[in-house]
Amino acid sequence: ITCPGVLLKDKGELYLSVSVLGQHKKTQCVPAAFPLFFQEKLVFEKTFADIVDPGDLVELLELDTTVLELIQLVPPVGNVLATYEENTRDFLFPDPKLTRGHHGFDREILMKRSSSFTGIAPKLRFSTSSLITESLLSSGRSHIQ
Numbered sequence: 292i293t294c295p296g297v298l299l300k301d302k303g304e305l306y307l308s309v310s311v312l313g314q315h316k317k318t319q320c321v322p323a324a325f326p327l328f329f330q331e332k333l334v335f336e337k338t339f340a341d342i343v344d345p346g347d348l349v350e351l352l353e354l355d356t357t358v359l360e361l362i363q364l365v366p367p368v369g370n371v372l373a374t375y376e377e378n379t380r381d382f383l384f385p386d387p388k389l390t391r392g393h394h395g396f397d398r399e400i401l402m403k404r405s406s407s408f409t410g411i412a413p414k415l416r417f418s419t420s421s422l423i424t425e426s427l428l429s430s431g432r433s434h435i436q
Contacts, residue, residue, distance in 0.1 A: 292327040292361060292402075297410035299323045303364040305372070307415075310358040311379055312337040323363060325413075338426075348423070352380035361402060361413060373402035373413045383421045 292307070304320035307329055314337070318329040342348050357379045362369040385398065397418035404412045 292325065292329075292413045292415050294325040294411060294413040297325055297413075299325075299363065301363055301365050301370070303366075303370075305361060305363045308358075308360040308362055309333055310356075311335050311382070312355060317362075320364065327361075345423075349380060352383065353378050355379035357382040359402070359415065370407065371405050372408045373404045375400055375402045375415065383419055 302323050305323055305327060306320045307318045309316050309318075312335055314335050316333045316335070318331050318333070321327050321329065339348060339351065342351065355378065357377055359375040360371050361373040362371055399414055399416050401412045401414055404410070
């Protein structure tokens with residue numbers, strides 16, 4: 292996460308919180324100095340037992356919202372510095388772009404800064420990969436995972 296020229300007044304560590312497909316995960320904490328480097332893979336796995344048609348999966352992903360939050364550990368609770376929200380379908384399967392990302396990064400997004408965050412909006416560089424597989428239920432019906 293980059294945010295040129297921004298110095299944080301609080302020195303509490305930061306982490307990235309990610310919610311997708313009804314699951315919530317967070318990165319390890321990093322020092323409060325931009326740029327922030329989260330060298331982690333967050334893996335989200337979901338089985339859709341009642342989905343047999345890929346079109347139904349697309350609709351379900353469009354109804355789900357992916358939320359990313361940049362949070363600083365400031366006692367007594369964490370302080371949300373910036374957020375990003377997008378429907379899960381567009382987050383996982385963005386429209387193809389004419390240009391590629393930089394140095395192995397597939398995507399760049401601007402986060403929306405909170406009212407307590409001064410300076411420009413943080414830019415998040417990241418990549419996603421998705422794997423959709425079909426498997427059989429014990430009853431012999433197939434479903435999408």
